[in-house]
Amino acid sequence: MSEKKPTRSELKRQSIIDAAKQAFQELGVQGTSMDELAARAQVSKRTVYNHFASKEALVMYLISDLWQQATQSPGCDYNPGSDLYAQLRALLELEIKTICNPQYIDLNRMAFDYFFHQPDALRKEMEKFKAHETGVQRWIKSAVADGRLTQLDVEVASGQIHNLIKGGCFWPQLLQLSGPPTQAEQVALAERTTAMFLSYYQA
Amino acid sequence: MSEKKPTRSELKRQSIIDAAKQAFQELGVQGTSMDELAARAQVSKRTVYNHFASKEALVMYLISDLWQQATQSPGCDYNPGSDLYAQLRALLELEIKTICNPQYIDLNRMAFDYFFHQPDALRKEMEKFKAHETGVQRWIKSAVADGRLTQLDVEVASGQIHNLIKGGCFWPQLLQLSGPPTQAEQVALAERTTAMFLSYYQA
DNA sequence: ACAGTAAACTGCACTGAATAGTTTACTTGG
DNA sequence: CCAAGTAAACTATTCAGTGCAGTTTACTGT
Structure with a gap:
């Protein structure tokens, strides 16, 4: 076989x-x-x-x-029946785990290095990223449609989440200012990001 | 003269x-x-x-x-007498303006390029940044001491603000994925960052 | 099991182009 | 006059990519 x-x-x-x-x-x-x-x-x-x-x-x-290897993230869908906080937190933990995958960081370091002085080519490659980053966007859209989040701009809101996450665990790793965060740190980041987001946007 | x-x-x-x-x-x-x-x-x-x-x-x-040229930001202190929202928003607008200064971006692009493969040297240089980033930290400390913000971890909280701001207007510029934001965009960023922060942390 | 064969790998010398930094002989502005 | 600048040639090194002659591997038909 x-x-x-x-x-x-x-x-x-x-x-x-x-x-x-x-x-x-x-x-x-x-x-x-x-x-x-x-x-x-x-x-x-x-x-x-x-x-x-x-x-x-x-x-x-x-x-x-x-x-290709890096963009196999599972993602999980919005579930009308359960707690918003628990759902979003789980989703963000997944995103964080994806980001902290050494292969993901390595890819980005290499691409970064290579494309830093080719902004046009970089822009093109970045468009592929967009597709991957829609996990959170889909969830937000569903939650809004379900009336459990306030009216909001999906781009802005998902951008805020990603900025909070990336600032916490992507950029520092990319610049090798810190190593990969521990499981506990990942959870803490997911929790405080979820908490802040929902405190502002929950209906 | x-x-x-x-x-x-x-x-x-x-x-x-x-x-x-x-x-x-x-x-x-x-x-x-x-x-x-x-x-x-x-x-x-x-x-x-x-x-x-x-x-x-x-x-x-x-x-x-x-x-030297880039690290001449004014900063403004906490004022017990006035609106939290207005104060923080003004402070963040200043920070954003500093970050969007082309000289600041240029410096960072150059330093970045130069230090990308020298993480030790980079770490050392980054410590200088810390000093500059305490404007928001000082304000937060004062507001907490004044009882107008909930108990919080100052490092975490100021980090969240900076991540929201940088994600919005620093990294995209550094990577030349976007040009400098307009005045209106800067204001919008300051406003939504302030709003989200206070919705979570205001006492 | 075994010779034959083609494809893949090897080592190594080589080309050609950049490029950091130096030397020299000459010029010029104050 | 002379301190500073200039042009151009020069040294020395690094590095992407090539050419080639010889060797190894894997598969073939017998």
Whole structure:
């Protein structure tokens, strides 16, 4: 049943990808030479170029690859029957967990590094983010429709939530100003964010 | 009274500094060669090196120079006699204005770019930020002491305010995802941040 | 089990382009 | 006059990407 045929070529390729992830994350894209990369992957430089036409191609592959892995968040829907606080808190805990996933942070560091001086390309990539961030938006819309939240601008309100969360656990990690928060810290962040949000918007 | 003695040397130096600010902001530190820089400043490369021993030295000079200019925010103190909402809103409008100052954004973009792969050095620089961010903290402490806000953790509470503000107008500008907000947008941000904060914390 | 073959990998020298920083011989403004 | 600036060539290094000759691996038909 299990497809167990990693050819040599596939092994090498994976080795390159792993080394690239690690090296780009550690030294930055600019800071990693293809020689260094090949050495880390224990592969000849020529092999790297057999798999990826250029450094650029490798970077782009990694970004879209990590992207796919990072955007598999479950999300949970609005439930008319139960406590608003409990629901939103659970939803935010999920979001926080997603954000704190090391792969997610690594992806963002790399993308960030790479796109920092290409604002146009960055803007384009960021649009993909939007789609992912609608979990909270959907919930808010449902709750408003159900009359349990005051009338509000969904964009603004979900933006406030995300700003509170990201300010607490995304940006500090992205800048490596702090490590990943503990489970307790994650819960505390979810709780105080939920509390503040509902105190303002609950009907 | 006005010191009007810009020697030729000083003119050249200023020209270098201006060009460097612009070029580093536009192309990044890495992305700007000293030849490019000299050309922009309309100065020979040797002259650049006569004024600054190395690229590194130039970068560090710019960072601390811009730093000084950026950290001259007035701040305004808590006033027991007047409306909490009006006070906090005014204070936040000031903070927002400071943050939206192009020089402040430029400094941060440059510092960011430069320190992104030097988390230790970044951490050190960030401590200076702390000092600047105490305007809101002081106000909150005073208001709590005056019994007009509920008991709260000052770090957490001021952090929440700053996250709401920065998420709204700092990060998007830093990443050049949006330009500087209009006056109206700044006011709106200050208002909704104040409203949400007070709805949760007002005694 | 085994030779044959094609595809993939290797090592290494090489090209070409940037780029930080220096040297030199010359010019100019005050 | 001379302190400062200038242009241009030069050193030295780094680095993306290539060419090539030889070796390893995996699959093929027998």
